[in-house]
Amino acid sequence: MTADIIDGKAFALGLRERVGKQAAAFTARTGRQPGLAVVLVGDDPASSVYVRSKGKATAAAGMQGFEHRLPAATSQADLIALVDTLNADPAVDGILVQLPLPGHIDERAIITRIDPDKDVDGFHPVNAGRLATGLDGFVPCTPLGCLMLLRHQLGDLSGKEAVVVGRSNIVGKPMAALLVKESCTVTVAHSRTHDLAGVIHRADIVVAAVGVPRLVKGEWIKPGAVVIDVGINRTEDGLVGDVDFDGAVSHTAAITPVPGGVGPMTIACLMRNTLVSACRREGVAYDANALG
Numbered sequence: 001m002t003a004d005i006i007d008g009k010a011f012a013l014g015l016r017e018r019v020g021k022q023a024a025a026f027t028a029r030t031g032r033q034p035g036l037a038v039v040l041v042g043d044d045p046a047s048s049v050y051v052r053s054k055g056k057a058t059a060a061a062g063m064q065g066f067e068h069r070l071p072a073a074t075s076q077a078d079l080i081a082l083v084d085t086l087n088a089d090p091a092v093d094g095i096l097v098q099l100p101l102p103g104h105i106d107e108r109a110i111i112t113r114i115d116p117d118k119d120v121d122g123f124h125p126v127n128a129g130r131l132a133t134g135l136d137g138f139v140p141c142t143p144l145g146c147l148m149l150l151r152h153q154l155g156d157l158s159g160k161e162a163v164v165v166g167r168s169n170i171v172g173k174p175m176a177a178l179l180v181k182e183s184c185t186v187t188v189a190h191s192r193t194h195d196l197a198g199v200i201h202r203a204d205i206v207v208a209a210v211g212v213p214r215l216v217k218g219e220w221i222k223p224g225a226v227v228i229d230v231g232i233n234r235t236e237d238g239l240v241g242d243v244d245f246d247g248a249v250s251h252t253a254a255i256t257p258v259p260g261g262v263g264p265m266t267i268a269c270l271m272r273n274t275l276v277s278a279c280r281r282e283g284v285a286y287d288a289n290a291l292g
């Protein structure tokens with residue numbers, strides 16, 4: 001079996017172009033650009049790269065970026081004060097605080113401080129609740145990107161057996177909620193799952209998001225399954241996913257590579273969510289079909 005290698009980079013570029021077109025229409029209509037504020041605390045090198053990429057993508061989409069780089073020793077109170085300022089700023093449609101935060105800051109306290117209607121990361125419990133109950137809100141960018149790739153690959157997902165490996169609030173849980181919404185039969189596996197190989201072998205769709213390099217082996221995968229690898233693990237062999245790509249590729253119908261699979265979709269979906277936020281806040285219609 002020769003697997004399709006899912007080109008997340010190309011898909012993400014296409015989505016960013018479509019967002020850019022609608023951002024231009026928004027600006028023509030309202031006289032202002034959609035605005036995204038990105039906050040980075042500290043100097044983690046990977047986070048710094050992601051924040052720079054977000055700034056570039058924001059400008060390329062014709063949106064206004066507000067970048068706040070704060071020292072690692074910034075107090076929680078000062079960070080909360082900045083979030084409050086951004087919540088109140090009418091030019092800011094989306095607020096994103098780059099994770100992880102330094103250890104002395106309580107991530108939950110920051111995430112819950114963001115106005116849920118500017119929470120383009122979709123991490124606020126109000127948005128998690130909206131997703132779980134089928135209300136309009138913001139869906140976290142990485143699982144939203146995974147869903148777009150799955151729909152592109154498979155079309156209708158209804159009735160498919162899906163296994164999500166990992167139960168984080170930012171990927172695993174929202175991914176499972178999205179797949180339930182698509183009428184998949186969903187299993188969430190994690191570090192305590194007894195027979196991970198057996199659970200994965202049932203799946204038509206595997207989404208791996210555990211942060212363990214090459215945990216998912218090729219022979220565990222049901223022939224013809226579609227595999228989405230969310231892992232970005234820096235190892236001696238370079239950047240690798242949570243799936244043993246070389247072992248898996250001959251078993252799957254389609255698989256995302258690392259890099260160039262899910263990663264670029266995260267930033268494209270952030271652009272999408274920011275545009276949607278701006279449109280909702282101004283009561284401007286947008287073409288949701290072009291943003292999927």
Ligand SMILES: Nc1nc2c(c(=O)[nH]1)N[C@@H](CN(C=O)c1ccc(C(=O)N[C@@H](CCC(=O)O)C(=O)O)cc1)CN2
Nearest residue numbers: 050096097098099100121141259260261262263264266
């Ligand atoms: N507030 C947030 N923090 C974090 C998020 C998030 O969505 N919101 N996600 C990740 C980091 N992230 C974006 O912030 C991100 C990760 C990876 C990529 C990406 O394009 N990866 C490339 C590889 C790049 C590399 O060499 O490192 C790829 O997979 O092709 C984009 C964004 C955690 N924090």
Ligand SMILES: [Mg+2]
Nearest residue numbers: 102103105107
């Ligand atoms: Mg912390």
